[in-house]
Amino acid sequence: MAKRVFLSRFGLVAFALLASSAEALAEGSLPSVFPETISLPNGFQPEGIAVGRGASIYAGSIPTGAIFKANLITGRGAVLVPPRADRRAIGVKVDLRTNIVYVAGGPTGQAYAYDGNTGEDVAVLQLTAESNTFINDQIVTRDAVYFTDSFRPVFYRVPLLPGGRISPDAVAAEIPLGGDFEFVPGEFNANGIVAVPGTRHLLIVSSVGALYRVDRDTGDAVEIDLGGDTLEGGDGLLLRGEDLFVVQNPFDQVVAVELDRGLDSGEIERIITDSRFDIPTTIAGFGGLLYIVNARFSTPPTPETTYTIERIRRGRP
Numbered sequence: 001m002a003k004r005v006f007l008s009r010f011g012l013v014a015f016a017l018l019a020s021s022a023e024a025l026a027e028g029s030l031p032s033v034f035p036e037t038i039s040l041p042n043g044f045q046p047e048g049i050a051v052g053r054g055a056s057i058y059a060g061s062i063p064t065g066a067i068f069k070a071n072l073i074t075g076r077g078a079v080l081v082p083p084r085a086d087r088r089a090i091g092v093k094v095d096l097r098t099n100i101v102y103v104a105g106g107p108t109g110q111a112y113a114y115d116g117n118t119g120e121d122v123a124v125l126q127l128t129a130e131s132n133t134f135i136n137d138q139i140v141t142r143d144a145v146y147f148t149d150s151f152r153p154v155f156y157r158v159p160l161l162p163g164g165r166i167s168p169d170a171v172a173a174e175i176p177l178g179g180d181f182e183f184v185p186g187e188f189n190a191n192g193i194v195a196v197p198g199t200r201h202l203l204i205v206s207s208v209g210a211l212y213r214v215d216r217d218t219g220d221a222v223e224i225d226l227g228g229d230t231l232e233g234g235d236g237l238l239l240r241g242e243d244l245f246v247v248q249n250p251f252d253q254v255v256a257v258e259l260d261r262g263l264d265s266g267e268i269e270r271i272i273t274d275s276r277f278d279i280p281t282t283i284a285g286f287g288g289l290l291y292i293v294n295a296r297f298s299t300p301p302t303p304e305t306t307y308t309i310e311r312i313r314r315g316r317p
Contacts, residue, residue, distance in 0.1 A: 034289060035075035036311045037276075040068055043303040048092035048137070048236070049293045051284045052116050053099050059293055059309060060089025060103055067092070067101060067114060070309070072286055080119040087112065091137035091236075091282070093145075097164035102145055104135040111135055111147055111158070113166055127156045127172045137236065139193045139202065140164075146202060146216065147172075148190040153183040155190060155204070155219065177204075177214065181221035184208050192237035192246070192282075201263060205234035205246055213263045225265040231255070236282030238290070243269070245283050247292065252277040254292065254312070276310050290314060 038057070040046055044066070046059045055072040058080070065087030070077025080101075089112075091104035099116035109129060113122040127135055127147055134150040142164075147156040156172045183189055188207035195202055195216075202214040204221070209230030212221040233250035244257040244266065254272040259265075278299070280292035293309050 034072055034311060038070050038072070038075045038077065038309040040293075040307040040309065041079065042307075043301065043305055044068065044307045045295070045301050045305075046281075046293045046307050046309075047090050047295055048104070048282045049284050049291060049309055050092040050094045050101070050282075051286045051291070052094040052101070053096055055286065056116070057284065057286075057291065057309065058092050058094060058101055058116070060092045062088060062090065062106070062295075065089045065103070065105075065112070067103065067119065069116075069119075072289075072291075080116075081114050082119075090135065091147075093138050093140050095140045095145075095160075095164045098166075100164070100166065102138050102140060104138050104147055106134050106136070109133045109135060111138065111145075111156075123166050123168045123170060125158055125170060125172060127158075128152070128154075128174065134188070136188075136191050137193050139195045141195045141216075144216075146193060146195070148193050148204060150188045150191055150207070153177045153181060153189065155193070155202075155214075157216070175217075175219040177212075177219050177221050179219075179221040180210075180223040181212055181214075182206070182208075182210060182223075191235055194237045194239040194244070196239065196263065199263075203237065203239065203244065203263070205231050205237055207234055208232065209234065211244075211246075211257070211266065222264070224259070224263060226257070227265070227267055229268050231257075235280075236292075238283045238285050240285060245272075245290070247280050247283050249279050249281050249295065249297070252279065254280070254283060254290075256314075272312060272314070274310070274312055276308075276312075280310075288314075 064083035066083045067081035069080040088106040090106040101114045103112045111125040136150045138147045209232040233248040236247040238245040257266040258269040278294040281295040
C-alpha cells in the first residue's frame with residue numbers, strides 16, 4: 001500500500017507560497033519579497049554588478065577597487081573587498097562553479113580574481129603592459145575568462161583549469177579584433193561582452209553603436225545587422241535565450257534585442273525605461289528578475305553621494 005502523506009495547514013501554505021514564488025520567477029514577474037532598491041555605500045561610485053551564488057549580488061567601485069556584496073532578498077550588504085589604492089573595479093562577473101569574482105581593472109591593465117566568500121585575492125592578472133588601455137568587461141566560460149579593452153582593438157583570454165579553477169600564474173593571451181570590427185580612436189570601443197551558449201562565439205557591443213559576433217579563438221568579428229538601428233552608448237550586456245539586453249547609459253535605458261538563431265541579425269524589440277534610472281551601466285539577472293546599477297556619472301561624486309542597484313521590469317507588453 002502506498003504511504004499517505006499528510007501536510008499541516010502551515011505546510012500546505014508554505015508549499016503553495018514556494019510553488020508560486022518559483023512560478024513567478026520563471027515567468028519573470030516580481031515577487032514582493034525582493035526589494036526594489038539596494039543601497040550601496042555613500043560615495044561608492046559603482047560601475048559593474050554581477051549575481052553570484054544563492055541570492056548574492058556584487059558591485060565594484062571604480063576609483064577604489066572595492067567590492068560590495070549584498071543579499072537580493074534582504075537588500076542588506078557590506079564591503080567584501082576593501083579599497084586598494086592601486087586597483088580599480090569596472091566590470092564584475094562571478095563564476096558560480098568556484099564562487100570566484102572576476103573584476104576588470106580599467107586603466108591598470110589588470111584584472112583581479114577574489115574569493116566570493118572571504119574577499120581574499122585568488123589571482124592578480126596582468127592583461128597588458130600598454131599604458132593606453134581600459135579593461136572594461138568580462139565573461140566567464142567553461143574554460144576561460146574573456147576581457148574587453150575599450151581603448152585597443154583587442155580582447156584577452158585567460159585560461160581556466162578544470163572545474164573553473166584559476167592558476168595564480170595564469171597568462172593572458174591577447175587576441176586582435178578583426179573582420180568587421182571598426183575601431184574609433186579616442187572613443188570607448190569594445191565594452192560589454194557575453195558568450196553564446198553552445199557556440200564558440202562572443203557578443204561584443206561597441207559604445208560607438210555596433211554589435212558584433214566574435215569568434216573566441218580568432219577574433220574575427222561579424223557586425224550584426226540591426227536593421228538600421230544602432231546601440232550608441234552600449235555598455236553592459238545580458239543574454240537570456242534569444243534576447244540580448246543592452247544598457248545604453250547615456251540615454252538612461254535598456255534595450256532588448258531579439259537575435260536570430262544564426263546571430264546574423266537582430267531587432268530592437270522593446271525599450272525599458274524607468275524614472276529611477278540615473279546613468280545605468282551594467283545589468284544582471286536573477287531568475288526572471290533584472291537588476292541595473294546607477295553609476296550617476298552626471299552627478300559630481302562626493303563622499304555623501306548615494307548610489308543604488310535597482311530591480312527593474314523586463315518591459316514586456
